[in-house]
Amino acid sequence: MNNIPVFIAWIDQAPPEVNVSGSAPAQQTTAMVVMPLSYSLPEEGPIDLPPGFIPGMLAKNPQEGGACGEPGSTAVYLFRGEAVLEFTLPADLADAQVDHLKLSLASDTGTFNASEVALYNWQLDQWVVLDGYQQGVNLIPSAADLIREDGLVQVRLTAPQPTRAATT
Secondary structure (H helix, E strand, O other): OOOOOEEEEEEOOOOOOOOEOOEOOOOOOOEEEEEEOOOOOOOOOOOOOOOOOOOEEEEEOOOEEEEOOOOOOOOEEEEEOEEEEEEEOOHHHOOOOOOEEEEEEOOOOOOOOOOEEEEEEOOOOEEEEOOOOOOEEEEEEOOHHHOOOOOEEEEEEEOOOOOOOOOO
16 A cells, blocks of 8 residues: 555444345444555654554565565564565655664564564664664664665564584
């Protein structure tokens, strides 16, 4: 839907009755509403976007793992290797001064499997490891160097390498 917010809701009213050759098919008394939302950003003052507002994509699959979840989501199955996720700021924010970023890390298994989380610093031309990250929302201060001129932000998740017992 062109990277705009979408309102998704369910209503408890049945759809209109439908008859096919004199028989009424079974019906469920719920309906889904999907509607794109328009928004505008303030011209002045701080802007606080919630995690998930900026679209992302899996740019590099891990050695063992890959994309999971809904198409277009930033969900990744990470067993071994590293995954790189890319997020692009909306064009509306091209001239905004970014003071910090919020990086939301979550797992549907309850255990976050990345041994390292890093963000790419475009000024230093290198990955910068995020210390003290946690499952949930992580506040990343002084984020201007983490955003490329075209609004691209890269996040690298690295899975722990399996250890092998030495044999003699």
